[in-house]
Amino acid sequence: xxxxxxxxxxxxxxxxxxxxxxxxxxxxxxxxxxxxxxxxxxxxxxxxxxxxxxxxxxxxxxxxxxxxxxxxxxxxxxxxxxxxxxxxxxxxxxxxxxxxxxxxxxxxxxxxxxxxxxxxxxxxxxxxxxxxxxxxxxxxxxxxxxxxxxxxxxxxxxxxxxxxxxxxxxxxxxxxxxxxxxxxxxxxxxxxxxxxxxxxxxxxxxxxxxxxxxxxxxxxxxxxxxxxxxxxxxxxxxxxxxxxxxxxxxxxxxxxxxxxxxxxxxxxxxxxxxxxxxxxxxxxxxxxxxxxxxxxxxxxxxxxxxxxxxxxxxxxxxxxxxxxxxxxxxxxxxxxxxxxxxxxxxxxxxxxxxxxxxxxxxxxxxxxxxxxxxxxxxxxxxxxxxxxxxxxxxxxxxxxxxxxxxxxxxxxxxxxxxxxxxxxxxxxxxxxxxxxxxxxxxxxxxxxxxxxxxxxxxxxxxxxxxxxxxxxxxxxxxxxxxxxxxxxxxxxxxxxxxxxxxxxxxxxxxxxxxxxxxxxxxxxxxxxxxxxxxxxxxxxxxxxxxxxxxxxxxxxxxxxxxxxxxxxxxxxxxxxxxxxxxxxxxxxxxxxxxxxxxxxxxxxxxxxxxxxxxxxxxxxxxxxxxxxxxxxxxxxxxxxxxxxxxxxxxxxxxxxxxxxxxxxxxxxxxxxxxxxxxxxxxxxxxxxxxxxxxxxxxxxxxxxxxxxxxxxxxxxxxxxxxxxxxxxxxxxxxxxxxxxxxxxxxxxxxxxxxxxxxxxxx
Numbered sequence: 030x031x032x033x034x035x036x037x038x039x040x041x042x043x044x045x046x047x048x049x050x051x052x053x054x055x056x057x058x059x060x061x062x063x064x065x066x067x068x069x070x071x072x073x074x075x076x077x078x079x080x081x082x083x084x085x086x087x088x089x090x091x092x093x094x095x096x097x098x099x100x101x102x103x104x105x106x107x108x109x110x111x112x113x114x115x116x117x118x119x120x121x122x123x124x125x126x127x128x129x130x131x132x133x134x135x136x137x138x139x140x141x142x143x144x145x146x147x148x149x150x151x152x153x154x155x156x157x158x159x160x161x162x163x164x165x166x167x168x169x170x171x172x173x174x175x176x177x178x179x180x181x182x183x184x185x186x187x188x189x190x191x192x193x194x195x196x197x198x199x200x201x202x203x204x205x206x207x208x209x210x211x212x213x214x215x216x217x218x219x220x221x222x223x224x225x226x227x228x229x230x231x232x233x234x235x236x237x238x239x240x241x242x243x244x245x246x247x248x249x250x251x252x253x254x255x256x257x258x259x260x261x262x263x264x265x266x267x268x269x270x271x272x273x274x275x276x277x278x279x280x281x282x283x284x285x286x287x288x289x290x291x292x293x294x295x296x297x298x299x300x301x302x303x304x305x306x307x308x309x310x311x312x313x314x315x316x317x318x319x320x321x322x323x324x325x326x327x328x329x330x331x332x333x334x335x336x337x338x339x340x341x342x343x344x345x346x347x348x349x350x351x352x353x354x355x356x357x358x359x360x361x362x363x364x365x366x367x368x369x370x371x372x373x374x375x376x377x378x379x380x381x382x383x384x385x386x387x388x389x390x391x392x393x394x395x396x397x398x399x400x401x402x403x404x405x406x407x408x409x410x411x412x413x414x415x416x417x418x419x420x421x422x423x424x425x426x427x428x429x430x431x432x433x434x435x436x437x438x439x440x441x442x443x444x445x446x447x448x449x450x451x452x453x454x455x456x457x458x459x460x461x462x463x464x465x466x467x468x469x470x471x472x473x474x475x476x477x478x479x480x481x482x483x484x485x486x487x488x489x490x491x492x493x494x495x496x497x498x499x500x501x502x503x504x505x506x507x508x509x510x511x512x513x514x515x516x517x518x519x520x521x522x523x524x525x526x527x528x529x530x531x532x533x534x535x536x537x538x539x540x541x542x543x544x545x546x547x548x549x550x551x552x553x554x555x556x557x558x559x560x561x562x563x564x565x566x567x568x569x570x571x572x573x574x575x576x577x578x579x580x581x582x583x584x585x586x587x588x589x590x591x592x593x594x595x596x597x598x599x600x601x602x603x604x605x606x607x608x609x610x611x612x613x614x615x616x617x618x619x620x621x622x623x624x625x626x627x628x629x630x631x632x633x634x635x636x637x638x639x640x641x642x643x644x645x646x647x648x649x650x651x652x653x654x655x656x657x658x659x660x661x662x663x664x665x666x667x668x669x670x671x672x673x674x675x676x677x678x679x680x681x682x683x684x685x686x687x688x689x690x691x692x693x694x695x696x697x698x699x700x701x702x703x704x705x706x707x708x709x710x711x712x713x714x715x716x717x718x719x720x721x722x723x724x725x726x727x728x729x730x731x732x733x734x735x736x737x738x739x740x741x742x743x744x745x746x747x748x749x750x751x752x753x754x755x756x757x758x759x760x761x762x763x764x765x766x767x768x769x770x771x772x773x774x775x776x777x778x779x780x781x782x783x784x785x786x787x788x789x790x791x
Contacts, residue, residue, distance in 0.1 A: 035732075045656055049081045050079065050080055050108065051077065051079050051080075052075075052076055052078055052079075052105070052108060052109070053077070053108040053109065054076065054111045055072075055076060055109075055110045055112065055412055056109060056110065057111050057112045057113075058112065058113045058114070059115055060114065060116070061526030062116060062190070063097050063098075063114075064232075067097075068092070068112070069528070070115070070780040072089060073088050073113070074110060075088055077492065080105060081284070084472055085103045089102075089103055089565075092114070092378070092647075093485060095621070096117060096153055096155045097116060097117060098115060098116055098117060099115050099116070099117050099156075099433075100113075100115040100656050101113075101114050101529070102114075113706035115279045116133060117153050117154050117155060117442075118154050118186055118190045118191055118192040119153055119154060119191050119192070119409045119757065120149065120150055120152045120153075120154050120189065120191070120194065121187065121192055121193040121196045121200070122194070122195075123143055123149070124191045124196070125139050125196045125197075125198065126195065126197050126447065127198040127199060127200065127206050128198045128200060129200060129500050130205075131650060132173075133170055133171075133173045134198075140782075142162065144172065145575050146159070147513060148407070148781045150163070152375070154192050154194075159182070159194065161492075163182065163438070165635050166180060166198075167180070170198075172246070172247035173244075173245065174244055174245030174246065174280035174285065175200055175201065175203045175204075176197065176204050177201035177204075177282050177384075178199065178201060179199040179201070180196060180197075180198055180200060181196070181197040182194070182196055182197075183195045183197070186195075196790055199348055202283065203243060203244050203245065204278060204282055205231070205245070205282040205284050205285075206230060206231070206243045206245055206284070206286070206287060207230070207243075208284055208286040209226070209230050209288075210230045210288050210623065211257075211288075211289045212288065212289070212290050212291070212570045213272070213290050213291040213292055213293065214291060214293065215293060216264070216266070216293055216296065217260070217261075222260075225253070225256040225260065226249065226252075226253030227242070227246075227249045227253065227257075228244065228246055228250060229243070230243060230313055236377065236555070236609045242546070244286075245439055250287070254271060254289070257271070258271070261293065263329050263330055263331050264290060264327060264329065265327040265329065265369075266293050266294050266295070266296055267294070267295075268292075268294030268295055269443040270291070270294070271289065271290075271292075272291060273288075273289070273290040274287070274288075274289050275287070275288040275290070275414065286330050286519070288363050295743070296365075297328040297365055297366060297682060298325055298326060298327055298365060298366045299322050299323065299325065299326045299327075299328050299366060299367065299369065299538055300324060300362070300363045300366035300367055300368040300369075301324060301361060301363070301370070302317065302320060302322070302323075302324065302371070303368065303370045303371065304316050304317075304371050305370055305371070306372045306373040306374050307373065307374055307375055307572035308344070308373040311313040311343075312388075315343075316340055316343075316371070316511055319336060319340050319343055319402070320336040320339075320556075321335065321339075322336065322369075322516055324363075328367055333356065336595075337354055337356055337371065339353065339372075341354055342411055344373075344411070345409065345410070345411035345412075346379070346410045346411055346412045346418030347513070348378035348379055348380070348408040348409045348410065348731040349376065349377075349378060349379070349409075350409040350444060351377070351379060351441060352373065352374060352375045352376055353373075353374045353376070354371065354372065354373055354374075355370075355371075355372040356370065357370045357372065357585075359415070365647070377442055378408060378409070378442070379408060379409040379441075379444055379458065380406060380407065381403060381404065381405050381407050381409060381443070381446055382437050382443035382444060383685040384398070384401065384403075384404075384446045384448070385445060385448060386403050386450065387449050388450045388451055388452070389450050389452065389454055390447050391426070391452040392427075392452070392480060392483040393483045393484060393485070393758075396424075396426075396480075396483065396484065396485040397421055397448070399514075400417065400420040400424065400553075401417040401420050403417050403422070403446070406762075414446065414482045418430055419602070419604040419612070419784070420449075420554075420604075421448070421450070421552065422600060422605045422606060423603060423604070423605065423606050424480075424606060425453075425479065425606030425607065426452065426479075426480045427450045427452055427453055428451045428564065429447065429449075429450070429451040430449070430450050430451075431448075431450075432447060432448050432449065433447045434447075440510070456474070468703055476488070476490050476491075477489045477490075477491070484507075485507075485509065486506065486508070486509060487504070487508075488505050489505075490502070490503050490504075491503075496527065496530045497526065497528075497530035498524065498525070498527075499525040500523070500525075500590070501523050501524075502521070503521050503522070504518055504520035505519055505520065506518035506519075510547075513550065514550030515548060515549050516546075516547065516548035516550075516558060517545075517547055517548075518545070518547075518548065518560070519543075519544065520543070520544050520546075521542070521544075522540075522542060522564075523539075523540070523541040524538075524540050524541075524542070525538070525539045525540075526538045526540075528669070529571070529696075532698075534570075534647060534668070534692065534698070535571030535696070535698050536568060536569060536571060536574070536584070536669065537568075537569040538566065538568055538569075538669050539567040539569075540564050540565070540566050540567075541564060541565050541567075542561075542562060542563055542564025542565065542591075543562070543563055543564075543724070544560055544561070544562040544563075545560065545561055545562075546558055546559060546561075547559055554600055554601055554602050554642075555599060555600035555601075556597070556598075557596070557598050558595065558597050558599070559595065559597070559786070560594070560595045560597070561592075561593070561594050561595075562591075562593045563590075563591070563592045563656035564592075564617065565589055565590060565591075566589050566590070567589060568583070568669070570584035574668075579665045583664045583665070583667060586627075588628060589627060590626045590627045590749065591622060591626050591627070591628050592623045592625055592626035593620050593621060593626075593739070594620070594623060595618060595619065595620040595621070597616065597618045597633055598611075598615070598616070598617045598618075599614075599615065599616045600615045601613075601614050601615075601730075601739065603638075603640060603681075607758060609640045609648070610640055610642050610648045611640055611642055611648075613638060613639035613640065614639075615636075615637050616634075616635070616636045616637075617634070617635050618632070618633070618634045618635075619631070619632070620632040620634075624662070628664070629660055629661050629664040630658060630660045630661065630664065630666045631659060631661060632657065632658040632670075633656075633658075634651075634654075634657070635654070635656075636653070636654045636655075637653045637654075638650065638651070638652045639651050639652075646712065646713055647710060647711065647712045648708075648710070648712075649708070649711075650707075650709045650711055650727075651707070651708050652707040653705065653706050653707075654703065654704070654733075655702075655704060656702060656703040656704075657739060658670060658671070658672065658694045658701050658702070666701055671698070671700055672700055672702065672735060673686040673688070673689070673697060673699045673700075673703075673735060674688035674689060674733055675687040675688040675704070675748075675779075675781075676781070676784070677767065677784050679705055680730070680731045680733040680748050681729070681731050681750055681754075681767050681769040681781075681784070682707065682751075682769030682780060682782065683768055683774070683778060683780055683781060684751065684781045685750060685781070686699075686747060687778065687779040688735040688778075689734070689737060689746075690732065690735075691777075696736075697734065698737055699737075700736045700738070701733040701736065701737065701738050701739045702736045702738075702739050702742055703734070703735055704732075704733050704736075704747070705731070705732075705733040706732045706733065707730070707732070708730050709728065709729035709754075710727060710728045710732075711726070712726055712727070713726075714726055721757075723758040724755060724756070724757045724758075725755065725756050726754070726755045727755070728751075728752075728753055729751065729754055729767075729769075730751045730772075731749070731750050731751075732747055732748070732750075732773075733748060734747045746775055747773065748771065748774055748775070748778065749771070749772040749773040750770060750771045750772055751769065751770060751772055752768050752770055753768050753781075754766065755767070764785075765782065765784075766783075766785050767783070769782055769784075
């Protein structure tokens with residue numbers, strides 16, 4: 030048998046040798062834009078080679094694989110290799126037309142198509158690429174419910190071996206979801222599961238017009254299925270499965286029905302919880318207090334992960350940055366339960382070797398470093414690092430602040446902390462026009478810099494002229510006047526207010542003064558500060574006050590010196606200056622007009638804002654303001670020191686300064702106390718399809734009141750409104766806009782459903 034095989038091999042070699050022909054010349058025909066050298070580079074044949082049919086086939090396939098040619102023919106005649114080719118044309122233009130923007134396709138997707146399928150101008154055209162593209166478009170349209178979409182391809186070759194390609198798409202109407210059901214659920218209701226999908230049976234027709242909920246999208250179906258899985262897994266159904274997905278199109282492809290069949294399986298619970306490994310001086314009771322689940326609780330995967338993260342943070346705050354935690358899960362002796370074994374390996378403690386700040390081109394290095402709670406040489410602490418990053422973000426000097434922990438080479442006991450910052454605009458020189466619902470159109474000019482020369486100091490100089498307010502002011506502050514964080518501030522101002530243009534009483538108040546402040550840092554997040562302020566006041570009153578004895582007396586009084594001293598407590602733990610998502614801000618201010626001046630009054634003001642992350646990248650904001658003011662020593666509170674409410678910074682949906690008691694002419698009186706409560710759900714604009722990270726949208730509810738006297742505080746005077754708002758941080762400053770509707774109001778209230786403000790965020 031081996032003799033026969035050897036004979037066949039030798040015979041094959043002999044025949045190939047006999048059929049091979051030695052090449053003395055290579056001639057190429059049909060080249061236009063491709064050079065001869067390029068062809069020879071790909072051709073596996075050289076002069077003096079012996080060429081067989083197999084080598085000719087190899088050469089042809091290799092040249093075709095370059096996509097340079099649509100046809101390749103190789104012949105041998107009189108020891109000459111004759112290579113005839115036909116070049117593929119180059120793309121002259123490529124267009125897709127007829128689609129509705131962002132239904133399925135968009136210009137951005139078209140650009141990607143041109144690149145992915147080599148159909149950009151100047152690319153070599155390969156018909157297979159166009160065929161693949163059409164197949165992909167059909168799949169894309171079908172997966173979005175456009176079963177009746179048609180694709181008309183028009184190609185236009187020219188004499189220069191170029192080709193124009195145009196695809197006209199007739200999308201037709203998409204197939205709409207006529208029915209959507211989920212079978213097999215017992216623990217959760219069908220409606221609860223259907224709510225996890227962004228697609229489904231149509232909403233009320235007006236709502237559905239905007240949501241297009243009944244338009245089928247495969248990606249949304251898959252996203253909903255994943256949400257169902259996560260919901261069941263998070264509630265202990267570890268055997269959950271999706272048995273079948275049945276999608277049926279109607280005969281005319283105008284509608285589809287979707288039926289999902291699921292199997293819930295057993296709902297497992299937590300069995301015994303064990304801690305094992307090396308966790309040094311820590312005891313089981315401490316670790317169990319960090320673990321949110323207990324024996325007998327429903328087995329929740331995310332709860333276990335969050336608990337493990339807490340335990341990890343507990344040890345990382347003690348310097349164990351290299352610890353390892355494994356959580357093997359095994360069936361428990363307790364029926365339908367799983368035991369959780371938390372295996373901990375702490376390894377050695379880690380210390381900060383070096384802190385490096387990158388990307389900082391505008392701020393002095395020590396301005397950043399003084400905000401860091403963690404220092405070089407200090408024991409590693411995840412909490413201190415996290416709080417340090419939040420403090421740097423809170424400065425408002427940087428658009429982004431990121432960090433990275435890098436191990437020191439050859440020394441596992443040390444790590445480097447790398448801070449990456451992107452500076453943002455912290456100052457501006459402005460001259461021009463602005464508009465506010467509060468004060469109307471204004472001519473303004475000024476310079477504002479909260480990080481002057483990168484020192485972290487604030488400098489403002491401003492001039493503003495409107496119908497309501499004329500102001501010239503100067504202000505400087507240094508938050509780290511001393512090494513221990515004491516602050517200093519001072520300024521001067523002159524201001525003229527025509528209250529009749531602010532929808533309040535008809536008086537004109539001219540005030541010129543100075544202020545000086547000093548603060549002491551209590552801890553990295555809070556401080557106590559004091560300020561003394563002295564000003565000269567000239568008051569000119571209209572006829573409104575003739576009916577009020579004490580107001581008339583204030584108008585005719587020769588009092589003009591106002592000297593106040595204030596004490597303020599402030600605490601700030603928010604995680605970002607511009608768009609906070611976590612933390613809070615607290616300010617409590619007490620101000621007293623000293624008897625050495627001509628006025629005797631005091632004010633107590635408390636403001637609080639807190640932010641809580643919720644859902645995916647959304648934030649809940651809660652805000653409260655409680656303001657009280659009164660005279661003392663037998664003097665009444667000066668009427669121009671009262672509080673006013675309504676408008677963008679108060680209860681939205683009501684006119685600016687319109688809340689509370691009014692004079693006979695309808696002008697607002699203001700009051701000795703002000704209450705403001707507000708809540709909002711804030712999300713990035715990407716939630717509504719706007720691709721701009723500097724835009725935030727919110728849904729809010731405001732409540733508040735102005736009370737003429739502290740003693741007349743009445744809950745029945747509270748007004749309530751709700752609405753939607755948006756803020757945009759632009760290169761020329763913040764822009765705010767809102768639509769609001771009063772929910773609780775009184776007869777005679779002036780309402781305002783829309784407001785646009787330049788220089789304001791909501």
